[in-house]
Amino acid sequence: MTKSVSEQVLKGLMLLSLDGDEAAYRRLLVILRDLLLAFYRRRLGSNADRDAEDLVQEVLLAVHSRRITYDRERPFTAWFFQIAKYKLIDHFRTNGSKRGVEIALGDEIAAEFREEALFAHLDIDRLLDQLPAKQRELVRQVKIAGKSTAEAAIESGQSEAMVRVSIHRGMRAIGRKLGFANDEK
Amino acid sequence: MTKNDEFIEALVSDLTPVRRHALRMRLALTIIVGVIGAAAALLISLSFRPHLHHVTVTAFWVKFLYTAVLMSATIVALDRVARPGGAIRSMVLVLVLVVAFSIVVLLAVAQLTLSPVSSYPGLIIGYSASFCPFLIVAFGIPAFCANMWFLRRAAPTRPALAGFVAGACAGGVGGWVYSWACVENGIPFIAIWYTLGILLSGVVGSLVGKVSLRW
Numbered sequence: 122m123t124k125s126v127s128e129q130v131l132k133g134l135m136l137l138s139l140d141g142d143e144a145a146y147r148r149l150l151v152i153l154r155d156l157l158l159a160f161y162r163r164r165l166g167s168n169a170d171r172d173a174e175d176l177v178q179e180v181l182l183a184v185h186s187r188r189i190t191y192d193r194e195r196p197f198t199a200w201f202f203q204i205a206k207y208k209l210i211d212h213f214r215t216n217g218s219k220r221g222v223e224i225a226l227g228d229e230i231a232a233e234f235r236e237e238a239l240f241a242h243l244d245i246d247r248l249l250d251q252l253p254a255k256q257r258e259l260v261r262q263v264k265i266a267g268k269s270t271a272e273a274a275i276e277s278g279q280s281e282a283m284v285r286v287s288i289h290r291g292m293r294a295i296g297r298k299l300g301f302a303n304d305e306k
Numbered sequence: 307m308t309k310n311d312e313f314i315e316a317l318v319s320d321l322t323p324v325r326r327h328a329l330r331m332r333l334a335l336t337i338i339v340g341v342i343g344a345a346a347a348l349l350i351s352l353s354f355r356p357h358l359h360h361v362t363v364t365a366f367w368v369k370f371l372y373t374a375v376l377m378s379a380t381i382v383a384l385d386r387v388a389r390p391g392g393a394i395r396s397m398v399l400v401l402v403l404v405v406a407f408s409i410v411v412l413l414a415v416a417q418l419t420l421s422p423v424s425s426y427p428g429l430i431i432g433y434s435a436s437f438c439p440f441l442i443v444a445f446g447i448p449a450f451c452a453n454m455w456f457l458r459r460a461a462p463t464r465p466a467l468a469g470f471v472a473g474a475c476a477g478g479v480g481g482w483v484y485s486w487a488c489v490e491n492g493i494p495f496i497a498i499w500y501t502l503g504i505l506l507s508g509v510v511g512s513l514v515g516k517v518s519l520r521w
Contacts, residue, residue: 143318202391
């Protein structure tokens with residue numbers, strides 16, 4: 122399993138993917154695959170490797186074909202987790218496992234999964250510190266504190282368009298530091 | 307390369323950009339199709355109806371606004387249930403529905419108290435109680451199909467709820483268009499039969515959704 126990653130990173134990757142960035146998308150799918158494999162293997166018990174792999178592919182396919190349902194204003198992991206949970210329950214249902222459905226519906230799994238995926242060791246502050254001060258502040262305010270670009274524009278005294286460009290550049294820079302995102306464009 | 311890597315490569319090569327608010331744009335298109343379909347049904351039905359009765363201005367606007375509010379609220383709800391984990395958690399949405407219904411009921415009671423008892427059958431049953439709810443469902447059929455098409459391409463994780471919302475929304479569209487040419491003057495009529503028609507469409511949607519909205 123890859124080292125854990127945070128909501129910010131996954132969401133950043135998803136936003137780049139929605140804009141058509143293939144490198145970011147590949148990276149996102151690989152991370153999700155590893156997360157899912159670990160998660161499902163543990164959930165499905167002993168000789169479940171094949172099942173887990175099938176499930177993982179199903180979820181990735183669902184992420185792909187239903188990515189239009191992701192709301193850019195909302196957390197990525199919540200959206201993704203709902204799909205993973207839905208597919209797991211569906212799997213238990215088709216196999217007639219009542220107990221499995223109950224377990225999957227329980228919130229305890231949700232908590233475990235979030236912890237696993239979200240509260241990660243990836244040090245977002247360290248990444249941000251490598252950005253120019255102005256850019257860092259904007260990325261922090263909009264991508265982490267959740268302010269709107271309009272609010273950030275007023276506070277920084279820049280135009281909203283400039284703020285957008287600055288944040289976009291910041292996110293790309295972070296992406297490059299992590300070893301993904303295209304350098305061209 | 308493992309089977310999994312190939313799989314991911316296949317997905318990556320199939321990547322196309324998704325525009326901001328793409329799902330909402332698709333929903334808007336879905337609703338427009340539903341309204342046009344209902345309007346077509348209305349035009350066809352008018353050719354079977356020789357004359358238009360006189361409808362009071364009040365009755366027209368109560369029908370028009372009541373159905374418009376129900377339609378709008380269910381459109382917003384449809385955007386929610388189409389997404390994974392989507393539920394109707396918004397109290398505002400529920401409140402809008404409850405308030406809209408309550409106002410119509412209050413107006414209905416007011417109209418009944420102000421009218422002679424002899425007019426009650428006309429206000430409550432009218433000419434069309436036996437078929438009004440079904441016509442609302444029928445007018446909503448294009449919207450019903452469009453809404454289901456929309457949801458099947460989205461990711462509803464609660465099929466029965468999503469189906470109900472899609473059905474009720476179709477009923478709202480059907481009821482709204484139906485109200486343009488409905489001949490009834492009774493507000494109690496609206497409170498009962500319009501609401502029933504929309505609910506009926508929702509129940510059908512829920513049953514259809516349970517079966518067809520799995521993915």
